[in-house]
Amino acid sequence: MLPVHDLVPKIEMGDTKKSGASSPSGSPSGTGRCPLPAMQSPSPFSRSPSPLSPSGNSPSGSPSPSLLCPLNNESPKSPVVDLVEEDLEVEEQEGSQGIGEEGEQKGTNEDEDTDRKRKTTSDVWEHFTRKKVNGKFKAECHHCSKLYLGDSSQGTTHLRNHLARCPRLKFKDIRDMRQQVLIRQQNKVDGTMSLNAYQFDQNIVRNNLSRMVILHEYPLSIVDHLGFRVFVKSFQPLFKLISRNTLKSDIIKIYENEREKALKMTDKNGSRMTITTDMWTSSNKKSGFMVITAHFIDQTWTLQSRVLRFVYVPSPHMKDVLAEVLVDCFLEWNIDRKLSTITVDNCSTNDAMIRLLLNKLDTSSLMLGGSMMHMRCAAHILNLIVQDGLSLIDDGIERICDSVIYWTGSPKRRQKFDENARQLRIQCTKELVLDCKTRWNSTYLMLSTALAYKDVFSHLAKRETSYTCLPHDHDWEVAKDICGRLELVHSVTEFFSGRKYLTTNLYFTLVCDLKIALNEWSLSSNEMISTMAESMLAKFEVEG
Secondary structure (H helix, E strand, O other): OOOHHHHOOOOOHHHHHHHOOOOOOOOOHHHOOOOOOOOOOOOOOOOOOOOOOOOOOOOOOOOOHHHHOOOOOOOOOOOOOOOOHHHHHHHHHHOOOOOOHHHHHHHHHHHHHHHHHOOOOOHHHHOEEEEEEOOEEEEEEOOOOOEEEOOHHHOOHHHHHHHHHOHHHHOOOHHHOOOOOEEEEEOOOOOOEEEEEOOOOHHHHHHHHHHHHHHHOOOHHHHHOHHHHHHHHHHOOOOOOOOHHHHHHHHHHHHHHHHHHHHHHHHHOOOOEEEEEEEEEOOOOOOEEEEEEEEEEOOOOOEEEEEEEEEEOOOOOOHHHHHHHHHHHHHHOOOOOOEEEEEEOOOHHHHHHHHHHHHHOOHHHOHHHHOOOEEEOHHHHHHHHHHHHHOOOOHHHHHHHHHHHHHOOOHHHHHHHHHHHHHOOOOOOOOOOOOEOOEHHHHHHHHHHHHHOHHHHHHHHOOOOOOOOOOOHHHHHHHHHHHHHHHHHHHHHHHHOOOOOOOHHHHHHHHHHHHHHHHHHHOOOOHHHHHHHHHHHHHHHHHO
8 A cells, every 4th residue: 555645746846836736626826725626525644644644754864845735614813923023024025926917817816706705804904904005915013104904815914913012002001092192382482382283203303302402412322321211211212212322313313404405595685784702711721712603783683693613713812814714704605795794702812813804804895994803802802801800909898708708618518608598598599609800790790699698797707717808797798788889780781682672773872871870889988989989980991
């Protein structure tokens, strides 16, 4: 008697792919259907182990391809239902290779007929929609819109596997998958508020993260901080955190985009521009940097300000070096023929720099041949005037300065000072600040803050034996009188330093008010105040 497997036609998958032959029943062998004709009568060998049964093996010891064919009337199962999503796509692409055109067309028609008859009864289809894509059935996820094999012969195991790891389904309330979150949004044109459905966008959140780092000067390593990562995951689990290198590239892209927008704005601008520039020194490396800002009125009569460059300037900061940096910036932004004035601090180096600039620029394109281009900063002139006056009263406020230095000398002293201020229920919440010799308003701020904590200094002197520079009552009276005088100068300086409004139309009025006030101070009965005012008046006449 011949073995059972010799009575059954052998089908080699490799030969089928090469020849493109169809199964004896006429259906292609690669469609997942039984390649053997249906048996009309029970096989006499049905009780013997058959190579066609699920537990049988081929003579070579490896599973036979015919294991995919059931012998009873059960629905055929796809060989790819347990594969991951990437394998499904690969199986879909390779499954049709080696199939003849005639068999392929017939198999497709059979699939369509079966799909029309069979209803989707599984609960999985509550999360998927079956649709045709390029002539093939696909199952589209309602939550992430990914496409998977949707033919009825493929089963639903791979769809369930996707639901278990779908990133959007994982963090949603399954009870109502179509519920949306409404947020209030303001119209940028008219400022009206409206309710709109919120939709998460990875790119928008990445852009906002980069702008937050720029605005608050956070370190790039913030995206690596454990606490920040935990906060973001709990706040918005769908957001994929980026590395510090990606954050750096995003910031550079924002800079390039904003620079391109500013270039287009300056090109379209038909009015002249005024330039303000100043030198800055970094606190860590003591390096010099120049900031160049352009101010102009656009077509809608709105005052615009744009930082053109923030550039490192090598030492020494001589007139030639400064003039070269400015000329390069003007040519780069194509505004060398649109200049109106250049505002700089009142010093001899800047005076020489402006003269050198006039030689390098085309004066025919400037107003009045460039004679009006040099503008001295009014706020800096006020600073020089007040500095001369304050230099004469250092002795009167010396004890107050020493007291501020003592209680800001260490964190422990600061903490002790704050504790005593709370015990005495001082309403002021400002911190003690030291004055800076190059900025007169720091002296005004130091004195005004110290006056608010007058009782705290007296209270600490009784408890701290090492504190020996307690100001006298006369010192506090002098400080109060000086602060009352300098308050006007401080408000005028702040107004001159404004960026979001025009100052030219009110400049003359404020300067006249300041001159009248100086004349009144010079007549004060307090010899220290009158001496300070006379010194300031002399400087006012020279600089003004």
